[in-house]
Amino acid sequence: MNPTGPGVANGADVFFILMGAILVFAMHSGFAFLEVGTVRHKNQVNALVKILVDFAVSTLAYFFIGYGVAYGVHFFQSAAVLNGNEGAGFAPQGRDLVKFFxxxxxxxxxxxxxxGGIAERAKFWPQVAATAIITALVxxxxxxxxxxxxxxxxDWFSxxxxxxxxDFAGSIVVHAVGxxxxFGAVTMLGHRTGxxxxxxxxxxxxxxxxxxxxxxxxLLCVGWFGFNVMSGGSxxxxxxLVAMNSLMAMVGGILVALIAGRNDPGFVHNGALAGLVAVCAGSDLMHPLGALATGGVAGALFVYMFEWSQSRLKLDDVLGVWALHGLCGLWGGIACGIFGLTSLGGLGGVTFMSQLIGSLGGAAYALAAGFIIYGGLKKAVGIRLAKGDEMQGxxxxxHKIGSTPEAEMGQR
Structure with a gap:
């Protein structure tokens, strides 16, 4: 085989995208353990099961419906066609299949x-239904x-x-939308008892x-370099530059959250994530100093808005996902239109107004979807555990089992 031929090039891209998929898949364990460590002991098993089941349901919803909604592609064809052996629009060696993954x-x-926002008091199956709706359609x-x-x-934006x-890697498309x-889900659910x-x-x-x-x-920080860098697709x-900017934004988020959060370890570890959320949109365009500033602002934004939303809005968002993903993601989309400009050392190709309107539009779309989905489920089947179940955990x-069953049996 020609070591520089198309087969090797396609195979290299397949492997590259697959490694990206594996890294981002590993981030889901990060979501799980971030929630496990944040919730109370009586809700740890639920956190682990929710994330894994949500991934499985998301896979089916996205495979059968969602991917077609986004890209006009369906998989109801022979394996030979899907693998690219017979043309018909699929790339050779299953490259489009790992792209799906x-x-x-x-x-x-x-x-x-x-x-993470609805932890500790949400019913299990209504959340599974919401997952299917979100990943299939919304x-x-x-x-x-x-x-x-x-x-x-x-085209209208242009x-x-x-x-x-x-939005190179999803500050708005993924994080702000989530x-x-x-925000709508937490509002519809209400705060935890007590x-x-x-x-x-x-x-x-x-x-x-x-x-x-x-x-x-x-785990999230490590996987994020696959999330961002491998969004290039080949x-x-x-x-x-994407790797460097991701690194700098993460560091900016850590250090500012350390100071703003008064050495609180929860703020420090979430500050890293705040910086990474914010830099996704413009990580391919910004100068590293712009990425550092973007991450630093996000670190402060998370700390102050998490505290404000809990105390003033009475938004019982357990992991602070509205502040972390919603607001820091929104900031990241807008920041791309600031630090991506050539006048501030970026590569250009963006305008402030396109980023501002696109970012606000994405947040508004997701906010409406959250109230409609969870408001509808609340009215139809209920979304909150009974008070006794919530108090029990x-x-x-x-799940009828705790996180340390042997020790818990000894206590009875």
């Missing part, structure tokens, strides 16, 4: 984000608008605002495990 891991991140529709140019929206809306849907006193004073619920929380953050388009109420 890679994009699926992004789609499945939406319910994983939401899971997320793919917006994904297709931005990343596939569906319905002429990107013609009227000077550039198409740019975070703003979660979270606020009758006069509205916030009562602290301590996390169950700082080591598990920190492990979740580390070896030919890979960019070290979702582990025993839903």
């Amino acid at each position: 890679f994009l699926l891991t992004f789609a499945a991140a939406i319910p994983a984000i939401i899971s 997320y793919p529709f917006f994904e297709g608008l931005v990343w596939h140019g569906n319905h002429g929206v990107q 013609a009227n605002l000077g550039a198409s809306f740019h 975070g703003w849907i979660a 979270r606020y006193t009758k006069d509205g004073r916030l009562i602290g619920f301590p996390p169950s495990s700082i080591p598990w929380l920190s492990l979740g953050s580390w 070896l030919a388009s890979v960019s070290g 979702a582990d025993l109420a839903i």
Whole structure:
């Protein structure tokens, strides 16, 4: 075989995208352990099961419906066609199949984000139903608008605002959409029993495990370099600038959250994620100093808005996903239109107005979807555990087993 022939090039791209898919798939374990460490001990098993089941349901919903909504592609053809052996629009050596896997891991991140907001008091099966709706219809529709140019929206941006809306790796498409849907879900669900006193004073619920929380953050940070860098989609388009900018934004988020959060370990570990969320949109365009500033602003934004939303809005968002993904993602989409400009050291090709309007539009779309989906489920089947089940904990109420069953049996 020719070592430089098309077969080797296609195989290299297949392997490259597959490694990206595996890295982002591994991020879902990060979502799981971040939630495990943040929730109370009696809800740890539920956190683990939710993330895994949501991924499985997302896979089927995206395979049968969602991917077609976003990209106009379906998989109801022979394996030979799907593998690219017989043309018909599929790339050789199954490259389009690993592309599906890679994009699926992004789609499945939406319910994983939401899971952290609604933890400790949500019914299991209504959330599974919401996951199916989101990954089959709600997320793919917006994904297709931005990343596939569906319905002429990107053409309108280019013609009227000077550039198409740019979101390289999903600050808006994934994170802001997930975070703003979660805002609707958390609002519809209501706060956990005992979270606020009758006069509205916030009562602290301590996390169950700082080591598990920190492990979740580390897993997400490592996987994020696949999330961002491998969004290029091929070896030919890979960019070290994306890796550098991701690194700098993460560091900016950590250090600012350390200071703004007064050394709180939860804020420090989530500060890293805030920076990475924000840099996704413009990681291929910004100067590293712009990425550092983007991440730093995101670190402060997460700390202050998490505290404000809990105390003033009475939004019992357990992991702070609205602040982390919704607001930091929104900031990231807008920041792309600032630090992506050539006048600020970026590569250009963006305008501030296209980024502002596109980012706000994505947040508004997701906010409406969150209230419609969870409001509808609340009215139709209910979305909240009974008070007794909530007090007992979702582990025993839903799964009939706790996180340390041998020790718990000895206590009875």
